Amino acid sequence: MSGYEVVRERFAPIFADIAAGAWDRDRERILPHEPVAALDAAGFGALRVPAERGGYGVTVETLTRLLVDLAAADSNVAHLYRSHFGFSETLPWQALQVRERWYPRLVAGETVGNxxxxxxxxxxxxxxxxxxxxxxxxxxxxxxxxxxxxxxxxxxxxxxxxxxxxxxxxxxxxxxxxxxxxxxxxxxxxxxxxxxxxxxxxxxxxxxxxxxxxxxxxRVRGTQEAVHEAAFFQLVLLAVQAGIARAARDDAAAGVARRSRTFNTGSGKPFREEDLIQAEVGKIAAQAFAAEATVLAAARAIDAAWDLCAAGGFSTDPADVPEAAFTAELAVEAAHVTVPDLALSAAQALFQTVGASATSTSKGLDRHWRNAQTVATHNPIAFRARSLGDFHINGAAPVGLNAIGEATPSHSTATA
Structure with missing residues (x-):
């Protein structure tokens, strides 16, 4: 089995339990303390801790696949681990004393927020x-x-x-x-x-x-760590959106499969045999596939940059940032421009597969769109698209997100 299949086998039962309670938690606004505790106890937070330090030592791609799986079960739970994994990612660049202080804590199940x-x-x-x-x-x-x-x-x-x-x-x-x-x-x-x-x-x-x-x-801009972390943080959000798209696909298929009522304007066959409805579900499946494939391609680009940094000893000199790190950031930016639309479209198309009954609050299908839209707003997609355009037109290096604050007034505003 692949590295992903091995760790997936360990966490799949927990993911299934998390999925079973996802809608109840969202409806009642119950924070997922129990699901998080179960994941922590199983060592989920140590996925990126090196094997020689007692962790799983998985690749970024394997972690991303697991996050998509978890987000399909409950996008909230996958999202809240973003900060923890972001912290874990920085440790190879820290001093030995820091690594010796924190790796045992992560292996013991302790987590770090943001x-x-x-x-x-x-x-x-x-x-x-x-x-x-x-x-x-x-x-x-x-x-x-x-x-x-x-x-x-x-x-x-x-x-x-x-x-x-x-x-x-x-x-x-x-x-x-x-x-x-x-x-x-x-x-x-x-x-x-x-x-x-x-x-x-x-x-x-x-x-x-x-x-x-x-x-x-x-916290130094322009280093291997800073460039890597900026791309990684966005990758987690993209994995969450890919998981939401998959959840929309699964709910669409399940809703159609069990529906017995139909319309006289159709063929008269059950919805599960209706060609046009099958096509709608197929489109959602294609969007979910495209979203996940795009996210995993970006993850592989980050892994390639990571391997180069590791080979050189995880330097803190800004002059040692490999070109592959910027290539990875560009891959994440390209995914950031495309994946949100795929997830939102899948979540919206879900309502075209079963009729008005899909809008019942008892089903909770609206949460997929609400969640996808919320994740998509974390930073403006237009800025990512501009960065991509600037690179392809002018060769400008991408700049990862590293600060949010009040803008400097423009000259016209300042002198008005």
Missing amino acids: ASTEIGGNALGTLNTTLKRAGDGWELTGEKFYSTGTIFSDHTRVSAQVIGTDGEPTAERQFAVVRVDDPGVRVHDDWDGFGQRLTGTGTTEFDGVAVHPLDVLP
Whole structure:
């Protein structure tokens, strides 16, 4: 069996249990603490931990295939692991002491959430959340939104502006990893999006939280790590959308297969034998196939870049970024332009297969479209398309997403 088939065999029963409760959780807005606990206990969070460190050591492609499987079961659960796997991906570039500190924790089932984005008030490239020296360690203070996964995690990774010895913000930004159960950390389940409602994407506050020196990690643009992580983070979202498309396919097929009623305007045969309805389900299946194939192609591009970085010893010198890393980012950008439309189209076409009964809230079929749309809005597709065009026209290197903040006023606005 392939590496994917081996690990798939371990997690398939858990995925099936997760799928069985997905609609009930969405309808009642029940956060998936139990599904996450089951995955953590089975070592899901250690999939990318090297085998010699006690993990599964799977490729990015294998991880992506599993995330598509999980997203087909429940897109919320697959999505909330994005932050954890993003953290895991950075460890090969960290100091040996950091790796020795964190790999055993990940193998033991501990997870890491995300707290990077601020809801407003910070200029692009700066942060209001601060990190300052405090004795032998550091102290973290601030507030974040879109803290996906943090409410389910043992730790969370927080982006912060470093305060200098003079008490003023420096130009340096770092990551601080802190325990979620620290007395100074408060996590709020206040995410009100119409889709992906169970990802824990809400507010997290940090009030003078002590940070161990080994848990302050560099955040440097233009390195192998930065380029890889930017592409990887988007790949996880694409895997979630491919899983949603597959779920729409499966629900469409199942709905048609069990439907007994038909219309006089059709052939009079049961829906499952109706040529035109079969074709509609076939189109959804084709969209799901195209979405997954595109995402896996991007994953293979990331694996190729990863292998080159590993061969060179995971350098932190910006001069050592292989061209394959930018090729991988371009592959992810191409997928980012195409996959959301495929997932949204599949989720919408689902309603053309069984008639008005599909809109019953008791079925919950609308969640596929709501979830696909929510994931698709994570950053503007137009910016990805522009980047692709700039590369193919002018040879410009792609720039991965690394900051969100208030825009600089234009000259006309500033002087008005």
